[in-house]
Amino acid sequence: MHVVIMGCGRVGASLAAALQRLEHTVAVVDKNGEAFHRLSKQFHGQCVTGNGFDRDVLTEAGIGRAEAFAAVSNGDNSNIVSARVARETFGVDHVVARIYDPKRAEVYQRLGIPTVATVPWTTDRFLRMLLPEGVATEWRDPSGSVAVLRLPMHEGWVGSRIRDLETATGCRVAFIMRFGNGVLPKPDTVVQADDAVYIAALSGTITEITATAQRPPEETE
Template sequence: MDIAGSAGDDGAVHIVIMGCGRVGAGLAKDLVRRGHSVSIIDVDADAFRRLGDDFSGTTVKGVGFDQQVLRDAGIESADGFAAVSNGDNSNIIAARVVREVFDIPNVVARIYDPGRAQIYERLGIPTVPTVRWTSDQILRRLLPEGSEPVWRDPTGSVKLMQVHCDPRWVGRSIATMESAAGCRVPFVRRVGSAFVPDRSTKFQDGDLIYVAIAKDRVSEVESVLGDAPPPA
């Protein structure tokens, strides 16, 4: 089985998806179109028909929180994992296995019950309630670089983007992150709620960071925040 490792020189990453329903299949095809490596897991082999005959990713039949099934999907060299099956319990179990057993920090789970989302985000697992689910949202969470902006001004010169931050930034202040990356962080999402940080706010595990940047600095900012912080 030929499964890509971590991001290469062209920015391609390997993503593992659990659940080949409408959302999972759409996400898998979108990632492949963008040039990324994808493995998708489902207990029902017939579900893979949603991918079409031209799907170039890998399909794996099995339970998405089974460790051997995850290994068959290339989780040990994955850059991100999305649990998008039709069951909240399965999604959160799989997400926790991937984070805690395989040490993959870039994980997101689809949640049908919004009331559970805050509980799961306290465990450091970003969630998206199904009523707000779009492929763009999951792509912004999974892809460390080149993700779609949340907002851009009409001229296209300024963007508001969610960026992937290396876990080693945990405990550093937002002011330190702004200074290192040369950008502004207008708001942070934490445990399902958004707030405007002040200079003393510290980055916590599971936080989603949004930055306002000029379009020509996207790669630079993502590179700085996606790597380890400078020595304190």
């Protein structure tokens, strides 16, 4: 398929190279012609100098036949305007914009444009490398408000109901990996040994939730 990339920074150049390796045709747009020096010597796609939200520039880049568009410049406003033009004016099906501000990302997500909130995603990537397994998030929504993570648990929770775990921690159990299979638990589902429990939680509550889960459950009468 044909893909148009707006922004030839490190991300744009890397994305162009990856798409070309997958045998897609690629056009890269950047307002600074010097930016194309970041492209590999093996890149044989199209380079178009100009603003990524300019219709004539996008037309020159082949937006009319493009099946995907990525806006990855270093400016939030330019990225979202370009993405909206690609989606709303040219009808490109697969459009994504890189956004640094997580609050903006949430707004644009509601407009139907998938966004990559760079700061939260990068933070989570570092946490996966820095923290013990199971503490970092597996997924975070574009606004950074909700996270999904594997919950590190005290062995004393084995035999407890999902309802009791959720009540004690204040989280929502999203799914369980059990013997290699995904399970959507019910409130009365019992935690078994070797279960990997994945939860959804609000950002800012994860530390407290994990601390509670790593203690044995309190006995109830």
